[in-house]
Amino acid sequence: MFKHKKRWIVSLVLMITLVGLAACGEDEQESKEVSSQGENAETEATAWDALKEKGTFTVATSGTLFPSSFHDGENNELTGYEVEVVKEIGKRLELPIEFVEMGVDGMLTAVKSGQVDAAANGLDITEKRLEDYNFSEPYKYSFGGIVVRASDDSVVESLEDLKGKKSAGGATTIYMQISEKFGAEPVVYDNATNDVFFRDVASGRTDVILNDFYISNTAVNKFKELGVKMSDIYYNPTSAGILLKKEDDSIKNKIDEVLEELHEDGTLTKLSEEFFAGEDVSKPIEGIDDLPVVELDQ
Structure with a gap:
């Protein structure tokens, strides 16, 4: 009788142990899945x-x-x-x-x-x-243009004529790089308005403004009285x-x-x-x- 009872107790202990181990395994697996989901969510986060x-x-x-x-x-x-x-x-x-x-x-x-x-x-x-x-x-699609003095048709007749001219603009723009490549002297402005640029060209403080054609042409037409015009020199197709x-x-x-x-x-x-x-x-x-x-x- 005691032998049977002892076997029953051993079996019960083994069963409880196995159930506990299985539960621990499930908890560990669930923990891994949650952790993995968190890592994936973090990895998939975008700008x-x-x-x-x-x-x-x-x-x-x-x-x-x-x-x-x-x-x-x-x-x-x-x-x-x-x-x-x-x-x-x-x-x-x-x-x-x-x-x-x-x-x-x-x-x-x-x-x-x-x-x-x-x-x-x-x-x-x-x-x-x-x-x-x-x-x-x-x-936006455009190309390069040049603003010159209205009173002086001979300021530039080609890009090569930029040599020695004073070119107004931002220091790091594509257009200032073009000016300097052809030997122009850069005159750098810090976020000035169109009319400031135009008055300086008209007065002779600077000679040219290289910039996007459509921006320049529209502004020149708005500020006609300031004494500037567009040259006939076009170059460099652009997209913005x-x-x-x-x-x-x-x-x-x-x-x-x-x-x-x-x-x-x-x-x-x-x-x-x-x-x-x-x-x-x-x-x-x-x-x-x-x-x-x-x-x-x-």
Whole structure:
């Protein structure tokens, strides 16, 4: 009798032990699964997720570049083609936009350091910049132009004539690089408005302004009385996009989706014609590839 009872007790102990071990195994497996899910969630977090969590899209722009980014109206409101494109992107992504105004020379650094999330100010998409930054798909196509004194038709008749001329602009722009490549003397401005540039050319303080043709031409027509005009020299086809930090493509992809919508529903064309005196800069220009291209190191 005692032998049977002893066997029964041993069996019961073994059964309890096995059940306990099985429970521990299940708990350990469940713990591993939860840990794995947490690691996967952390791994899959994107720059877009972080931006949405932050809740505001900060975008650098000049606020001084008519008609792309400038202050207008009774309330001195920030507006312009690129400003309104960014506002529309924010609206469709349900993401509030906060503009941070600064000179072009500081924008690239501000994006790289994380001071701002992006920059929109006629920033040309170049192979060199693509090594260090992300760009959205283009929302503006143009080419290089030159602003000269209206009273002097012989300031420049070719890019080679830039040698020795005083060229006004931002220190790190593509256009200042072109000026210096042809021997011009750089005269650097810190986020000045169009009229300041134009008055200095008219007065002889500087000689030329190399910049985007459509921006320059629209501004020259607005400020006709300041004594400047466009030269007949055109060069370097360009495309401009929103400049982003070199992270994953999640923010770029979201912006590109909206830009495609803005192309398809005609919003980009409408905004372009509003700010560029009827010109549609949102589409590639026919025959643009025939223009001369100035090769740059950066």
